[in-house]
Amino acid sequence: MNLAIDAGGTNLRAQIWHNDNFIAATEAKSGSIGLYSWIETLLAKYREIKTIGISFAGQVEDGRIISAPNILVDEHNIRERVESKYGVTLKIENDLNCAVLAEAKEFGVQNICALYVGTGLGLGAMDGGRVIKGFKNVATEIGHIPYKKTPLKCGCSRDNCLELYASGSGIAKQIEHKRVSCGTTLKELERAGEIEIVELFQEALLVAAGTTLTLFNPQVLVLGGGIIEANPYLEEFILKNIKDYALSNSLEGVKICKSRLQNASLGGALLLKDFDD
CATH class of the missing domain: 3.30.420.40 (ATPase, nucleotide binding domain)
Incomplete structure (x- = not known):
């Protein structure tokens, strides 16, 4: 067993x-x-x-x-x-x-990245059938790439992580900092008039996707996680705008789509x- x-x-x-x-x-x-x-x-x-x-x-x-x-x-x-x-x-x-192993099997490819947006911002990358891990197994911690300074603190203790903008926990911290009275979903933020938080999230997500494509040049970029699932429009949003955030050669022939797997x-x-x- x-x-x-x-x-x-x-x-x-x-x-x-x-x-x-x-x-x-x-x-x-x-x-x-x-x-x-x-x-x-x-x-x-x-x-x-x-x-x-x-x-x-x-x-x-x-x-x-x-x-x-x-x-x-x-x-x-x-x-x-x-x-x-x-x-x-x-x-x-x-x-x-682990997620990128399952996604590679699902799509039948050996060069693939899984960008998941939920409570955090995570990335798994496979090149030639092998998962990229790095020296200390932290090679693809994309959520902790330095991005923009903010009054907020990431779980890693820094104040400029990409995850502070493009994740559920980052959105929650921004809401708390601004003392906004509304839910943490993108739709609730829009209804409350907090368009800036939504736009900051969207731009950071494009940076994450573009950085992934430029660095790893996958055949498939899979989008997953709770926020992606709750906001289906994000797939089309990335497809429409990614050309401004990734090396043009890395976009040739790449498939960008939502995950088809439940877990x-x-x-x-x-x-x-x-x-x-």
Whole structure:
């Protein structure tokens, strides 16, 4: 059996598979139980599990959890601990790196980028069938590219991250700073007359997409995440305006579209068993 886990900031989600056959699904709140403890409960229930793939919304390196702003971590050296105790194979990877694995399988390409806009701004990139990770597995942290100075503070403690403009958390911080009384969706902001926040978001999103295309020259750029899903017009908006934000050669033949997957990170976690760390 194979266990796939999506460890997000709100929920821990798991699926159990036997070869290509779906067996069961379960979930828990991220703050209600430690990830390691939750894995132990699953291994106790499904004793035939041999491989575990984890999509993790935080920084990981060589099977270790380095940082996790919203997940209860009760064991940082999670791969060594689980493998030595239970005799299984465990692989853990950043959630966007997992997402791009699933998107690559969905589109049948080896050069692809997944730009996801939700609570944060994340990017997974694959070149020639291999996920780009970098020296410390933080190669594609596009949300933390220096962009524009602001009175706000990012989760990384800086005040000029792209994520402060093009993410749900960034929008929420701008609303709080301006003391605006409205919801955090783009439509609610427009109805409240807060067009500036919407326009800042849109421009930052174009910068993120254009930077991705220029740096990685993918065959496919997939757009995903809660904000993209809630605002379908953003796909057409990017297609219409991206020429002003990316190298023209990087736009030749590229396909830009919304994700077709419901949970690419979880799907990618299941695929980790087939890829080298």
